[in-house]
Amino acid sequence: MQRLLLLGGGHSHVEVIRRFGERPLREAAITLLSPERHTPYSGMLPGYIAGHYSYHDCHIDLEPLCSAAGIVFRRAEARGIQPEAGRVACSDGSLADYDVLSIDVGSTSDVHDMSGALEHGIRVKPVAAFLSAWEGIHAALRQGRQLSLVFVGGGAGAVELAAAMHHRLAKETSAGSARIAMLTDTASILPAHPARVQRIFERVLSGRGIKVHCNAKVVRVSPGRIECADGSSVDADHAIIATGAGAPAWVTASGLKADARGFIAVNAYLQSLSHPNVFAAGDVATMMDYPRPKMGVYAVRQGPILHRNLLHALRGESLRSYVPQRTALALISTGDKHAVASWNGIAFEGDWVWRWKNRIDCRFMATYRR
Numbered sequence: 238m239q240r241l242l243l244l245g246g247g248h249s250h251v252e253v254i255r256r257f258g259e260r261p262l263r264e265a266a267i268t269l270l271s272p273e274r275h276t277p278y279s280g281m282l283p284g285y286i287a288g289h290y291s292y293h294d295c296h297i298d299l300e301p302l303c304s305a306a307g308i309v310f311r312r313a314e315a316r317g318i319q320p321e322a323g324r325v326a327c328s329d330g331s332l333a334d335y336d337v338l339s340i341d342v343g344s345t346s347d348v349h350d351m352s353g354a355l356e357h358g359i360r361v362k363p364v365a366a367f368l369s370a371w372e373g374i375h376a377a378l379r380q381g382r383q384l385s386l387v388f389v390g391g392g393a394g395a396v397e398l399a400a401a402m403h404h405r406l407a408k409e410t411s412a413g414s415a416r417i418a419m420l421t422d423t424a425s426i427l428p429a430h431p432a433r434v435q436r437i438f439e440r441v442l443s444g445r446g447i448k449v450h451c452n453a454k455v456v457r458v459s460p461g462r463i464e465c466a467d468g469s470s471v472d473a474d475h476a477i478i479a480t481g482a483g484a485p486a487w488v489t490a491s492g493l494k495a496d497a498r499g500f501i502a503v504n505a506y507l508q509s510l511s512h513p514n515v516f517a518a519g520d521v522a523t524m525m526d527y528p529r530p531k532m533g534v535y536a537v538r539q540g541p542i543l544h545r546n547l548l549h550a551l552r553g554e555s556l557r558s559y560v561p562q563r564t565a566l567a568l569i570s571t572g573d574k575h576a577v578a579s580w581n582g583i584a585f586e587g588d589w590v591w592r593w594k595n596r597i598d599c600r601f602m603a604t605y606r607r
């Protein structure tokens with residue numbers, strides 16, 4: 238019997254698993270490797286930080302999802318891929334063999350050219366480690382500590398999380414106990430979004446006393462301090478690294494053909510350019526003919542295609558190609574059940590935008606609840 242190994246319970250793989258649950262596959266043994274039983278849905282993460290959602294509202298439980306599909310759930314963290322041997326090495330020393338491999342392990346916050354960030358910063362990705370660091374900060378502030386929290390990065394994830402933390406802390410801690418700031422190496426926050434979205438968030442952040450430093454390229458993070466390329470520095474009890482997506486180092490080192498940034502290079506079948514029995518989707522993969530931003534919405538859309546091509550690969554049938562959509566709607570929340578929609582150069586905001594986002598997110602999560 239052929240062995241299909243799924244690495245990571247990311248946004249594409251949860252759909253692959255759900256579809257195998259609808260029509261279980263008899264001719265292959267499928268295993269999912271994941272370090273956590275619960276995989277986060279990043280769209281609701283800022284809402285969790287803000288206090289609008291519980292942990293279970295914004296996490297998918299992989300175990301029942303796998304069990305409904307006859308897939309073996311194995312709690313383990315992949316640490317290396319040996320594509321020539323058809324084998325994955327795990328952090329607990331165990332090995333997992335495969336005939337067909339599918340990788341959806343996401344990305345990590347990009348810290349290249351930033352010394353000390355791994356040791357002294359709190360990276361937003363992987364999410365599980367970030368959430369446990371946040372619990373510690375939250376508890377310390379509630380006990381009356383005074384802390385400065387400085388975000389490194391000025392994209393959608395950074396502004397949403399900063400606004401969400403401010404909202405939560407303003408309700409639950411005494412005034413002034415947390416000072417939040419943001420450093421970004423770009424000329425303005427949210428550089429990938431229209432000017433109107435940038436202005437809205439400049440207004441939101443300054444209205445809450447969150448100071449934004451633009452053109453501030455962080456080069457070094459050390460305990461209590463963040464240093465920039467121009468020689469300036471900022472005091473920070475916690476440096477929260479919310480930069481863009483970076484490729485996990487162990488993936489880049491695996492010997493699979495990669496793009497210039499170390500992400501797995503795949504074709505329009507989501508198949509590795511160097512190893513035809515390896516597939517990859519989500520942030521960890523770059524479709525070389527159709528590069529797109531690293532966003533969950535693309536990972537979600539790749540799920541059904543990945544499922545179909547894994548099935549066809551196992552059966553020796555021809556694969557189907559896929560062209561991702563050119564643009565994606567971004568719904569960026571401001572922490573207080575208000576959100577801004579950004580799509581194709583157009584922007585609008587309102588409490589109703591947050592309710593719309595909430596409906597989309599809750600519907601998505603309900604699909605994977607067992």
Ligand SMILES: Cc1cc2nc3c(=O)[nH]c(=O)nc-3n(C[C@H](O)[C@H](O)[C@H](O)COP(=O)(O)OP(=O)(O)OC[C@H]3O[C@@H](n4cnc5c(N)ncnc54)[C@H](O)[C@@H]3O)c2cc1C
Pocket residue numbers: 244245246247248249250270271272273275276277279280282283313314315316341342343344361362363393394395397398518519520521531532533534535536568
């Ligand atoms: C705060 C924040 C908000 C965001 N909001 C949005 C949004 O609203 N819309 C949007 O489109 N994008 C959003 N994004 C981007 C989005 O998070 C990513 O693009 C998306 O999560 C990528 O999905 P994925 O399937 O590649 O991997 P992920 O969803 O990151 O899942 C990866 C999975 O792999 C597992 N894994 C990791 N390492 C290993 C390993 N070594 N072995 C085995 N398993 C492993 C993880 O535990 C996890 O379960 C946001 C990002 C952040 C930080």
